[in-house]
Amino acid sequence: MAGRGVKLEQDKKEILKRGIHELPAPESFAVPSRFPPVKGEPDPKRILRAAEAAGIRSETDGVPLRDLLRSLAEQKTTLLAARCFDDDPFAAGEQAVLRESPEKVADGLALAAQACGAEETLIAAASRAEVRLLSARKIPAAAVAAGNRSPADFFLLQSLRRSGKNAALLGAQACAALSDAVREGKPAVEAVVTVAGNAVSKPGNYRVRIGMPLSLLLEFCGADRRAQFVSVGTALGGHSVLNLNMPVGFSTRCITVLKKPPLRREFACVRCGRCTTACPVGVVPWLVHRELESGPPEPLLLFHVGECIGCRACSAVCPSGIDLAGEVRRAALTKEGGRSV
Amino acid sequence: MNNRLPYFRGTGLIFRSGVLFRNPVVVGALGLFPAVAAATGLKDAAALSLLFLLISVPSELVLCGTGMLMPKWVRPAAVLIVSAVFYVPAVLLLGKVMPGSVERLGMAAALMTCNSVLYSRAEEYAPEHIFPAVLADAAGCSVGFAAVVCLVASARELWLTGGIWGHGTAGEGIGGGLDLPFAGFLLVGLLAALIQKINLRREENAAREG
């Protein structure tokens, strides 16, 4: 039986209140040149060409938007939803983009739906309050509140698919960038990145040039030089950074700077069963852990490990600090290969 | 004499294994009833140990000589019959050496005829090994059994009465409760852990030298 994910404490009210700050591009960066916008009523081919010309990439995984829309068309997507929520405790870029320009996001969503042949569109907002905001501003798109349990996009897609729709998600930034590309010929050279953490004096959402080194961004945000930990991506699925010359990318989304690294001490499993309740696909992580601990695992006991979506909800709820997500990944390899890893 | 040295070394190793490294009680988990339940005093433990020696050595030697002459399925019954036969003179001798001990032991004495240590050595080991090896094994297991039973019983008697070999007074020890089987299991378990540690150390040393 599938679980219900994990509800992470959100800490971004202040960040969202301040809107998106524009960060000037470094002097060495070339000024982006525009291309001719699409005249008249755009058709799918011209929309895809504009997406390619603008160089738009999905902020979820960095895949070029043109390729993404083509694959959604091949899969016969019937409903395209704009992902305007962040179920991460710190990241707030998607919400900020929706709040800043909901018309652009709705327009971009409609264009993307046209490009991939989806008949319906939906704006998935972070909360009911945001849905009410959209209807107050008379945004011409259906809206729904995504849940507050991570992985929220998985649960949203699951509920849409259960109601018979072949649904897919597209990031709010990609939607807005597509609208800019089609209507104004603007290339996608910027991304909205949230900078947060207890070692940053100016946390917030920043619109930065793609390719800007992290060190420059963090200097602007007032990062403490004594900070010992920097991570990129979400709190559950991101990765730590050891070299601050790394450039900001489309899929950076959130940079967290902490005074001390979040090291976990690992204890033995205390048999609380929280991991089973948290897993959205029905893996039993404690059983996988037990099997891996007690020698070569029995592949038949590694239920659903191949279906793991890597959300790391199990690791987030484990009181003993066990890397259950890593163990499920190892178990999936074991089951695939029919041998112990 | 030279070619007998390895011979004696081999029997010496068998003896030492029976006493310590392959102790039948703490390593083989055999003969637990006398150690855990029956022996709550050193005198009783000594009596049980002597009884075990007097039954197991001749029984094993007899099975050593006759074991291969009978089918395997007959051996269990043969062991029981042989041990029961040697039980009678053993009890008489024990009564002479330690008067009153057989009555004090009660059922525990009679149950030594089907002691699992004796049974496993006489039924599996004795018929398939040569005389000196069987003698060394029987002696080693007897000493090993005696060591464990006496150690456990001494600890319990000291705790319960404040003295050993009957020199303490009931109720004058540190406390009660250790005459219950759970205490026997705990003490045997601690000894088992000690022997395991010794064996592990030996294996590490052997691996390092090898």
Added chain:
Amino acid sequence: MILRDAAPPFTREGPCVRSMLGWTLFALFILLVVPTVRYGPRPVTMACAAMLTCLLCELLANLLRTGRFFVTDPSPLVTGMVCVMLMPLNAPLWLPCAAGAFAILIAKAPFGPFGRTPFNPAAAGVAFTALCWPSLVFTYFDPSQPYVLPAFGPCVFREGQSAAAVLKDGLKPDILPLDLLWNPIAGPLASGLALVVAAGGLLLFLSGSAHWEPTAFFLGVTALLAALFPRIACSPLTSVKYELLSGSLLFCAVFMVSNPVCEPRSRTGRCIYGALAGALLMVFRYFGQYEQGAVFAVLAADAVSPLLSAAVEHLRGWEAKAHE
């Protein structure tokens, strides 16, 4: 910046082991307040002595196992506190220390660090002292006499009979059932503190430090058996009140039966575990030698816990059969 590496996730939800133990310790500390106000500093000295003993034993065990002198978590302190709560206040100071030492050195250390113990260490320690020194564990002072017990020395007191002992003799205690909720009564330290114990339990369940299912089923089964088979001539409801509020039943229900380490992993298993512990407790009360049988019931249920887990897994089809 000198940056360090760490593996995701970089956030967590819910309690961690340290916070679970911290809440349990806090709930146990609160139980010390009322006895300290009533009888002086002796509860505090007993608690400190037991916790210190458990801590030293844990350090020794870790030193023997790993060669290093360290403690990873506050579980020894919890064990010490639980041992104290199940002892009478007039017991010599070394008694809870002996229970704590046994709990850590015998019931916990051989199995490894926190989280691997098959038996509740505190229950094992208290059971050991109950078997070895029953007269010290089950002798209580009469709290109707107004005296302050010495912090360190031996106690001079008039003996009183606990409600559990009176019930064991088949007689009705001369205290009203609801007076057992709050008033000073003869018994272990945690008896007469039913309301505080219940509050502690609520704290543990709401903070996610303990499961409520075993406690609920434990209390449910004990209440049912008390109602169906009363030990004294009274109404079923009166029997339930006396049985639930006498002795250390309530304390064990909240602080021992709900221990996540020894329980089965599944909800169904935990419910059966709680019910089994409750049934065993009543069996020990009806037929056992001692007036308090809660620790023995907990140990017996812990022994069956792996079987319950395996049984639930078997019923769910979680066996290595080619069914996938």
